[in-house]
Amino acid sequence: MNDYNSEERILSELTRMTQNSLIKPELYSKYAVKRGLRDLDGRGVLVGLTEIGEVHSYILDEGEIVPVPGRLIYRGYDIADLVKGFTADDRYGFEEVVYLLLFGRLPDPDVQKDFQQLLGNYQRLPEDFARDMILKAPSKDIMNTLARSVLALYSFDDNPDDTSLENVLKQCMRLIACFPSLAVYGFQAFSHYHGNQSLYIHSPRADLSIAENVLSMLRPDSKYTKLEATLLDLALVLHAEHGGGNNSSFVTHVVTSTGTDTYSAMAAAIGALKGPRHGGANIKVVQMFEDMKDKLMNWDDDEEIENYLTQILSKDAFDRSGLIYGIGHAVYSISDPRAVILKEYVAQLAQEKGLEAEFQLYSAVERLAPKVIAKSNKMYKAVSANVDFYSGFVYRMLNIPDEMFTPIFAIARIAGWSAHRIEEIVNAGKIIRPAYKSVAPRRKYVSMIDRT
Template sequence: MKEFEYADITKEVKELAILCKKNSRIDPELYGKYEVKRGLRDISGKGVLTGLTEISEIVSYSIVDSDLVPCEGKLYYQGVNVKDLVNGFIEEKRFGFEETVYLLLFGELPDKEQLSNLTGLLAKYREELPTSFVRDIIMKAPSRDMMNTLARSVLTLYSYDELADDTSVENVLRQCLQLIALFPLLSVYGYQAFSHYHDGNSLFIHSPKPELSTAENILHILRPDSKFSHLEATILDLALVLHAEHGGGNNSTFTTHVVTSSGTDTYSAIAASLGSLKGPRHGGANIKVVKMFEDMKEKVKDWESEEEVGQYLSDLLNKKAFDHAGLIYGMGHAVYSISDPRADILKGFVKNLSEEKGLQKEYALYSMVERLAPEIIARERRIYKGVSANVDFYSGFVYRMLDLPMELYTPIFAIARIAGWSAHRLEEIINDGKIIRPGYKSVAKHKEYKTMEERTVQEENADIRLA
């Protein structure tokens, strides 16, 4: 007798899927008829206002004579321009992610003592991950996807928390700080378990060091020899800062607000946000960029030829290259048009890292694509509102140069974004809003109820007619 396989899609299931598709399809014209803003965005692409926040602000338009005019993108964390924030970290030669966490959670920049207290608290929480948790939870039945591993670990931590359901601000803050501290360990250890059990690689577990920053600890616990350069840690830290928050309207952060508004516990809310971020339309975009460039490097013989590179980009748009989706990954953003400030900030540091790694030729290819793609998109698609490189365009390249496994690209995003999710969860709780429950209009036709016998006779008659 054949053993049951969980992934089996039987003939019966396939037939039911056909019925599901048949009876669940909604006429696209009805969305226009009832003025439904699909994806909570209006016809111009502007997001529907669903809440207020002080945590971050995205600026992509300026007002000129009462009209909205696209401008160079800006991003603010608690009113502080991220570009100024990063410049401060670089000028003073210090890691900035922990300071960014403080700013997002508490609404102001810390002094030396406040920052030292926070980093000490995060180090303490990292050391409190039980050995039994690593052995019994992370190492057993490792998932093929690290985001699922991370979500499972977060949900399991509920069982280790005696105050798991306490939603007071003090307790939720404690839980959020612990998760911010533990995300690097849960992610990297999860990957190492997968790599050992599925790929047969040696298993090594490094304990975090309290004197190291979040970025340094990631490289320390990930690499067998724990070695890394200062530039490597600096650029990973920068990537964490730039991914820490991006407004309340992005899919995973909005998920945080929605789930928090139901009154549920922190672990459930953050696990839901992780499920959102896992989606390739959200957190997995930089993986697509890296894979696209790998394909490009194989197909384009002369990386310095604008003609060859331009033809490849044209083929992408016309569904003749890579995954035939008709997209140049890493170009364009739902909010920014002229520029994504995160990509602008990251680009300069990417150049420095490419020189350290001897990958200047590859960096030049990225720069050429960044320059040519907007022109080709405008010509092929007749889109003239402005298309620019987004943060995913360069972040995947950064992670590849840092020798981070692709399985950790999206968890690295989560390690950063847990800071923003935590700030938004606290904001939702502190302001005691209503449960978020948007309206959906039913367009189903009313049907007459028929007994089981009547339905059976009807089906038999239909079979006779078909025969």
């Protein structure tokens, strides 16, 4: 009882704590603080240089920002050209993109073969790791399992704190290779211990691509179609990198700049991606559409769809957040190239799955939402569908459980994080330490006996 009273007394200070933590909004303008490291026009504050990825969404014309169709560039190559290249050859592209991000050049056939073989060899987890580190402590959140597993792998590394380039590269490649197993086994443990489902633990196969292995390990019968694997591989390619300014990649730079180990840096990046403002948006898109399908009488009625979207903006529908999930992006305005590329293949999978009507509903919302948002005067720039708009639909069609949506994002983005960690080490910059100005008033010390 005393412990309870003590806890209650301390927690009663919450209101006072909130008041002491609250900073007046006008002070950010007074001291020219860029909240969220963003300018008023939405552009990110320049805090670093990178050769890994580039997000291009506007041009400057006589000092004015002019939006242009979005482009995503990996190591100087337009993502659209990379996708055309490997799809024209009817092969999977994620492993090739991983190599490109890590080494800065496209591999020739022999190098690509060696690289994929090496990743295949690195897939297997340490002996009894899945049992002792994942199955014995199943989490209800797979991203939590992923972060904890990455930190646990530190104990199985003979040189975990060696930050030489050769050692960090090996560590990164091993993590890239085993992320699918860590995530899928984490889900299987969750499904069994928290969902009372049968437990399936399939070993990864060195002869399969990463996308194929994810599907093979997730499904009880390990079966999948070529189109299913192609769509998941494409989703991994499109999520692999997004410039150094996205939150989790920036975290990778920040943590790496301290000189810490690879496992700590990657766990921190996972923690950043776990946040719903960063990696969990596609789940909200799917949930929004489930609510929409339930509420709409006619999926082909533009007026009815517009009314529903208007209700979302006025906080009268769905989760009452006022947000149309999957529409709009911090950088892109006219178009998100990832959504443009993904949509073409989504149509094919929807036809294979008999979900053409649902795909048409997605297309209608993509077309109508920017108009509805414009009418509400709630935007400072043009908006369009972002990659989350279609990726959640893809995962649902692939029968990937919602709990795996963000972990799949991590399976892809570990490639970009690895490249950014290596780039930070190569350039041996200073520890990243931005300034915070204190606006707290000065106070005189009061002795314990005189406090009330």
